[in-house]
Amino acid sequence: MKALKIVPENCTGCMRCELACSYMQTGTFQPSKSVIRVSAFETHTSYSPYTCPQCDEGWCMTACPVEAINISGVGAKNVVSDICVGCKLCTISCPYGTIFYDPDLHKAFKCDLCSGSPACVEVCPRDAILYEEAEVTDWVGPFATERSKGPGGLLTVRAN
């Protein structure tokens, strides 16, 4: 199954993915409604996108009391808006912070891989987001760790 593969080293922080994503998901150019989010690692002028890993457990999906979240044809956990009542159980169950709640519509929403042609991938000018056969893994963690530690990082490394 194809998945979103994040290559943090390639990200320049241009935020085009957030704009494209929010437009696809909600029809507005509003990064606060994007379901892919770019983190800045200021001390290094580094950036990385982060989004739903479409995890095997599907914490959001199993938590839903009305079965409003299913697995789409492209393997994305997908919120069926008409069934969602907006109870937010999915948002406290997902341990990745990648299910979102729209305060205007009172519904949950999340990355649905744009039904197989992710807009974030299409607009990324530097191949920091790829859509290809890939394992489910933490693409951002090791990069974030490295950019947070060491000389000039946010964290000072302890002497030991």
Place this chain on the structure above:
Amino acid sequence: MAKRHVIVGGGTAGWNAISTIREIDKGESEIVLVSDENPYSRMVLPYYLSQEIGESHVYTASETQLGKLNVETRLGRRATTLNPDNNRLVLDNGDEIDYDNLLIATGSSPVRAPVPGADGGDVHSFWTLGQAREVTAGLKPGSQVAMIGAGFISFTILNALIKRGVELTIIEIAPRILPRMVDDEGAAIVQGWLEERGIKIMAGVEVTSIEDVSGGGKTVKLKSGADVDADLVIMATGIKTNLEWLEGSGIEVNQGVLVNDHLRSSESNVYAAGDVAEGPDLLSDGKVVHAIEPTAMQHGRVVGANMAGVDTAFEGSLLMNIVDVLDLEIASFGRWDDEELEVVRVVKADRPAYRKLLFEEGRLVGAILLGRTRDIWATNDVGMIKGLVQSKCDLSEWKAHLKKNPFDIKRAYLAAGAAGNLIPQTLLGRPSV
């Protein structure tokens, strides 16, 4: 011969057990569901009250669906006696059902304050679908509603009540509202927010009786001498586990049915799940009753797997709740009220925003988040906080930073590798379907 699994209780735990058994055995075993109500989700009743959804939306499984899953139903029936010695369940109509495995998922029931008039007319609980129907039918725009109890259940229906145009007074015996979901600081912010929006709140007061008013309506009498007039009273003063029917069965109970890491009771072929179960706690070695929907779901699935013969251990449940009232978001996780932990709290003076993080050594073990709905969902780190607690990942290097910047969860989450810890985790050792 096919095994017979008997499920007692058609709520979230029971329904999840049934669907998990069928995911695994594709219909091979016999399943009998005993439930006094048709299966539905309690979690969505507030949206039925607000009339955003119709009654058909609340059901989790219709009789037709259950039939398709090859589930024999005994709806409208209650279990009265369990005889583990001969693996037999007795129902309230005298029917006897023999089982190979049995699930106790009888949930909990609302408890009313022990005051005269608590069971009078126009005094309602909001727990079952039947009660939700009564309250829904009893409200008119402009109705005066007295809500006794300011806990999670009350708060889940506040938005619906306001949407229905009622005038609301909340009466709570504890010194603060939401006593089991937020601390004093949090409760004060919530109370201020609601009062600014026209909801009357009386905390730390005791109800002495509920009386009929001649010519219609009710009066809630308080010890302080004040009276609260109402057209309708909703009593949400706590719940108790439905254990009575197990008396004499020999099944070990404490606050709930005591179960091990496979959710087996003291009888290995009798399981318990959901509100009625006292099982493993994710954050301690002890056993707990977590009467919340996510625990009922997880318990139900783990029991279903074990009943179907797939050995599945449960790591433990995590206390968590979220509710919004008039666009103020309130969430808490884990050991949010354990002041013996290392606590960091920040209140923003300029807007309703409160955050409390609780650490045990290098781990985050609890949190309270409170803020305007729009702020909370723009930040969107609610799930990450849950992920940090759940993954138990080492934050020792980040603790100092988080204590100064408790809103900078995301960077700590990413750099601590929480997602990497979590990705291999599944409840049943396989991808969910």
